[in-house]
Amino acid sequence: MTPNVARLLIKYGIDKVIGDDLVQFSELNLRRKDGSKVGHTGIKDVEEVTGFPWWLVHRHHLHNGLVVVARKEKVNLITDSRVAKLESKQDGRVEVVTEKGTRHMFGLLIESDGVQSIVRKTLFPDVKPRPPTTNSAYRAMVPYEEVRKDPLTRELVEDDSGRLKKTMEVWMAPLGYIISYPISNAKDFNMVLSHFHDPPVDKVCEVSIDEVKEQYKEYDPRIKRMVEKICPPISRWPLLLTGPLPSWSNAEKNIVLIGDAAHSM
Structure with a gap:
């Protein structure tokens, strides 16, 4: 939830409903795929410039906050009605x-x-979403306790004193990238794993964990280990236009x- 959206959550009191599940993080780090750092942004600097926080949140917690506040305002919401x-x-x-x-x-x-x-x-039966490129993404979460127990991955979520740290990390490569960040009151380590898949796909489909491991086998050993911790099922989500x-x-x-x-x- 970037500051322009956080402003609205605060305005309508949605932030109070979501509470600690709106995770405040300290920094954004950009890395090569081997883990070496090439960029850094302090989130406090962003918040000072914009005047509002930058939060991380699970979609479930966001939706629940919206529903609770809407019903407080006497909006008639009907859920589970596809x-x-x-x-x-x-x-x-x-x-x-x-x-x-x-x-x-x-x-x-x-x-x-x-x-x-x-x-x-x-309305427009002939219009169909299409993949403009071969770009897709896997999505996965790993419990923070699993990350902290492993000596190799621990440094991604703990500082030198062993205290929990909350950061957004991005590993970049010519044919893909991985974005990771904490959600759910820093109980889960969320990952979006971008990659290219040829031929292009136009539907979400389940894939094997071995495919995901193969895709990132040459990345930073820490994020490689994180990928190994992913529990199936895992799906590929295409980028559609x-x-x-x-x-x-x-x-x-x-x-x-x-x-x-x-x-x-």
Whole structure:
């Protein structure tokens, strides 16, 4: 959660709901794939310039905070209601049908249902998200206690005095990179592992842990060990581009697409 977003979390009190699961970290380090440092940013400097914190958070904790605050403001939230289809009615309203068969009527439908949007597929069936490159990413988490127990990886999360440190680390290489950072009150070590896969893929798919190990076998021994600690299953997430669309709304202007549903990139 960069400072421009943190400002809004504070404004609406969402930060108070999420609490310690909004992790404050001290520095961002850029490294070659062998681990040697090539760049450093002190997060306090960023926060002093912007006037707001830079937080790290698990998506689950963020969503929960949004839900709690929205309900406090008397917003009627209906969860576990995946949309199956929709239809514009003659009276100008939109009917939405969930996978469970529940029907809802709206005067205006604002859809932010992601890159595989059911609504976009309904409005523009010929538009399909496509991989503009062969770039994809694995996503994984390792418990911090596992990282701290291992002498090789411990220095990634502890200072010289053995105290817990919270940093964002980036290992960069010509054909990929790894970003790591603490989430969930520094209980989990989160990793996004970028790489290239040929041929390109357009769907999330499960992969073997051996494939992931092979991809990063020449990296810094510390992050190699972290990869070895990943527990299956692990999936490959493709980078997909959507559009351009003829419009971000329907002809009646009562259905609007936003976010990845309209312009994933």
